[in-house]
Amino acid sequence: xxxxxxxxxxxxxxxxxxxxxxxxxxxxxxxxxxxxxxxxxxxxxxxxxxxxxxxxxxxxxxxxxxxxxxxxxxxxxxxxxxxxxxxxxxxxxxxxxxxxxxxxxxxxxxxxxxxxxxxxxxxxxxxxxxxxxxxxxxxxxxxxxxxxxxxxxxxxxxxxxxxxxxxxxxxxxxxxxxxxxxxxxxxxxxxxxxxxxxxxxxxxxxxxxxxxxxxxxxxxxxxxxxxxxxxxxxxxxxxxxxxxxxxxxxxxxxxxxxxxxxxxxxxxxxxxxxxxxxxxxxxxxxxxxxxxxxxxxxxxxxxxxxx
Amino acid sequence: xxxxxxxxxxxxxxxxxxxxxxxxxxxxxxxxxxxxxxxxxxxxxxxxxxxxxxxxxxxxxxxxxxxxxxxxxxxxxxxxxxxxxxxxxxxxxxxxxxxxxxxxxxxxxxxxxxxxxxxxxxxxxxxxxxxxxxxxxxxxxxxxxxxxxxxxxxxxxxxxxxxxxxxxxxxxxxxxxxxxxxxxxxxxxxxxxxxxxxxxxxxxxxxxxxxxxxxxxxxxxxxxxxxxxxxxxxxxxxxxxxxxxxxxxxxxxxxxxxxxxxxxxxxxxxx
Numbered sequence: 001x002x003x004x005x006x007x008x009x010x011x012x013x014x015x016x017x018x019x020x021x022x023x024x025x026x027x028x029x030x031x032x033x034x035x036x037x038x039x040x041x042x043x044x045x046x047x048x049x050x051x052x053x054x055x056x057x058x059x060x061x062x063x064x065x066x067x068x069x070x071x072x073x074x075x076x077x078x079x080x081x082x083x084x085x086x087x088x089x090x091x092x093x094x095x096x097x098x099x100x101x102x103x104x105x106x107x108x109x110x111x112x113x114x115x116x117x118x119x120x121x122x123x124x125x126x127x128x129x130x131x132x133x134x135x136x137x138x139x140x141x142x143x144x145x146x147x148x149x150x151x152x153x154x155x156x157x158x159x160x161x162x163x164x165x166x167x168x169x170x171x172x173x174x175x176x177x178x179x180x181x182x183x184x185x186x187x188x189x190x191x192x193x194x195x196x197x198x199x200x201x202x203x204x205x206x207x208x209x210x211x212x213x214x215x216x217x218x219x220x221x222x223x224x225x226x227x228x229x230x231x232x233x234x235x236x237x238x239x240x241x242x243x244x245x246x247x248x249x250x251x252x253x254x255x256x257x258x259x260x261x262x263x264x265x266x267x268x269x270x271x272x273x274x275x276x277x278x279x280x281x282x283x284x285x286x287x288x289x290x291x292x293x294x295x296x297x298x299x300x301x302x303x304x305x306x307x
Numbered sequence: 308x309x310x311x312x313x314x315x316x317x318x319x320x321x322x323x324x325x326x327x328x329x330x331x332x333x334x335x336x337x338x339x340x341x342x343x344x345x346x347x348x349x350x351x352x353x354x355x356x357x358x359x360x361x362x363x364x365x366x367x368x369x370x371x372x373x374x375x376x377x378x379x380x381x382x383x384x385x386x387x388x389x390x391x392x393x394x395x396x397x398x399x400x401x402x403x404x405x406x407x408x409x410x411x412x413x414x415x416x417x418x419x420x421x422x423x424x425x426x427x428x429x430x431x432x433x434x435x436x437x438x439x440x441x442x443x444x445x446x447x448x449x450x451x452x453x454x455x456x457x458x459x460x461x462x463x464x465x466x467x468x469x470x471x472x473x474x475x476x477x478x479x480x481x482x483x484x485x486x487x488x489x490x491x492x493x494x495x496x497x498x499x500x501x502x503x504x505x506x507x508x509x510x511x512x513x514x515x516x517x518x519x520x521x522x523x524x525x526x527x528x529x530x531x532x533x534x535x536x537x538x539x540x541x542x543x544x545x546x547x548x549x550x551x552x553x554x555x556x557x558x559x560x561x562x563x564x565x566x567x568x569x570x571x572x573x574x575x576x577x578x
Contacts (some may be wrong), residue, residue: 015403017405019400021400022400024396027397030453031454035454036419038434038435041431042430107327110323114321124570126324136554140551143543147543184330187327203315216314217317241422244424245424245426247518290427
């Protein structure tokens with residue numbers, strides 16, 4: 001699924017060759033017209049003047065980017081100072097997405113390794129078990145997570161009952177809850193690419209190292225890890241990218257203090273802020289961050305393909 | 308113990324796998340269990356009942372849910388059928404035509420809806436519709452869904468098509484099959500499991516979408532996810548848990564079917 005993005009090797013020229021452009025045309029038209037063009041329009045909108053409570057006035061303006069970076073006082077006539085509010089939102093988003101990626105890696109790597117070393121017949125079943133929750137409605141998963149974690153929820157009830165804690169943990173509305181939510185949202189993106197590289201790994205290399213008296217953790221660290229590193233990088237980027245722009249997990253689990261880029265953008269269009277150019281500018285900044293990450297991903301998979 | 312087993316077995320990896328599966332499934336299972344709670348409170352357990360399922364179908368909010376469910380289902384059916392048709396054509400064009408200059412670009416364009424953050428797609432679509440004066444409502448949701456369903460339909464179809472040896476097509480052509488016959492009698496039957504898998508995935512992805520739908524739906528129309536989101540804003544109620552459990556089952560059934568379909572005869576010919 002996700003591991004195939006960005007690469008496609010064609011094969012076999014055949015009867016359909018003369019028709020190929022006609023066959024691809026509908027996809028080009030639909031995505032070009034309803035996604036590519038709109039994204040270019042977002043870039044244009046980010047340079048327009050805002051209209052009060054939604055919409056734009058077609059006049060060139062740098063106000064959106066200015067508002068993002070500088071604080072010019074209530075009436076806009078003070079000397080500009082750096083405005084940290086939005087930079088902080090982006091910083092927090094990068095941090096939360098990074099932590100979620102780390103969490104996915106810590107739990108996803110052993111899982112992927114374990115699955116890849118099962119007998120061939122049962123591997124598919126294990127993989128299936130790990131990917132099924134991904135296809136369950138993200139909103140329902142997030143609501144379920146909130147239900148489980150909240151102070152009077154089953155997890156805390158259980159911990160109180162067993163006596164592990166004296167009072168509820170208070171996880172909801174913290175950064176940790178957001179990280180757990182993001183982890184829950186995108187874990188399969190970590191497991192699948194790592195699984196793919198470990199499955200291709202030749203364990204004879206590990207055996208050779210073990211024959212030379214390396215203990216298993218040394219084998220893991222010095223022999224296996226460097227070889228499966230591309231899978232780890234790919235998985236990390238595939239988790240990091242959607243986490244960065246996530247809306248539901250931070251919105252439902254994070255509370256007011258932990259809101260991320262997604263909520264900031266949502267607020268400009270669905271909320272009270274109603275500042276379309278600013279929302280567009282934030283979207284473009286988010287998109288450029290994602291493109292940087294995807295660029296590294298493409299380079300990584302390109303290297304993998306050549307190896 | 309053999310050396311192979313030695314380097315393949317790490318203490319704690321099985322535990323981590325179990326932790327992983329527990330985190331993945333515990334919230335869903337717990338919500339499913341609590342949906343059978345007879346108590347109107349989500350905190351106290353008062354015993355098994357189907358009361359909240361009854362409430363979803365016949366209760367005070369059932370009208371709202373039924374309209375939302377109808378919107379969700381009809382949009383998902385139309386969006387998945389349209390996007391699967393577009394994706395099938397594109398897959399055949401990309402994989403069964405000779406290499407051409409725009410091939411990689413075509414593939415990148417098709418995967419674009421997956422690569423661009425959902426919230427950016429949502430903003431872009433909203434801005435575009437408002438700029439061209441497209442009235443927000445049922446049809447704007449449908450168009451947006453068709454767009455982002457295309458890559459989800461494309462991936463299993465392309466995977467299947469890549470696995471079909473060109474010899475079958477060559478044989479058919481040697482026997483003077485026309486292009487139409489070739490598609491109808493050779494490619495389509497062999498590609499069908501991939502097409503159905505793609506159709507089901509597109510269907511689920513459309514049924515599940517919240518962010519993009521929430522941006523482009525306009526006022527006065529709800530799909531199931533936006534209705535649920537609106538409802539949980541005031542707190543999680545038991546009827547929402549029952550509704551969630553029903554949707555959870557629908558998703559799991561669809562994914563399981565899609566998984567089984569993509570395995571049918573994946574090693575050439577049917578099992």
